[in-house]
Amino acid sequence: MVNSLSDTQKKTAVIADEALAEIRFAGEAQPKVGQPEGIPFDQLNAKQSELLKKLVGVYADAVPEQTAQSRRDLIETNGWSNVHFAWAGALKPGVGHYYRIRGKEFLIEFVNTQADASGNPANHIHCVWRDLTGDFDLPIE
Template structure:
């Protein structure tokens, strides 16, 4: 993990931290649905918490994804 993290950090540094963007949508209160993304030239991170659970909590089910913009699963993005 440390080697991979160093590689990712170097990609961000090479492309410039000023080119990393953050976006938020949704509530700012706990337990209410929200979404955010962090995007740069080489990656995209998305987090979403908008789905209610069986106990009636309005947002208690999350999904998170990391996308490699140079090719997920070592495949070129077409």
């Protein structure tokens, strides 16, 4: 996704030169996110928009169909215009990188900065879908 962006778009999408070491809010029952960062969906061209929709779909659909449909409906109801894509870290494979996709009521994070058991750098992924209306049906504090 990040390499499909123009240099101008990358200035908005890339939020840090170095990848985060871990997903934010790890171990917290509910993330406390600020304003969305990165490039808004509306600033993507048609090919990039389709790519971002497919990427979000990978996360939205990684659950039983009823929950997946609820996620898809939520995104459509809130509008793709509320979705932002942010990147941090390297722009080439095999080097630490991180991305975040933020919608009005969801947060996706992907971090690949840890080495695997054989010592290959950036070969151990953590990723998460967070429901900003209350993960695990927990009320927002």
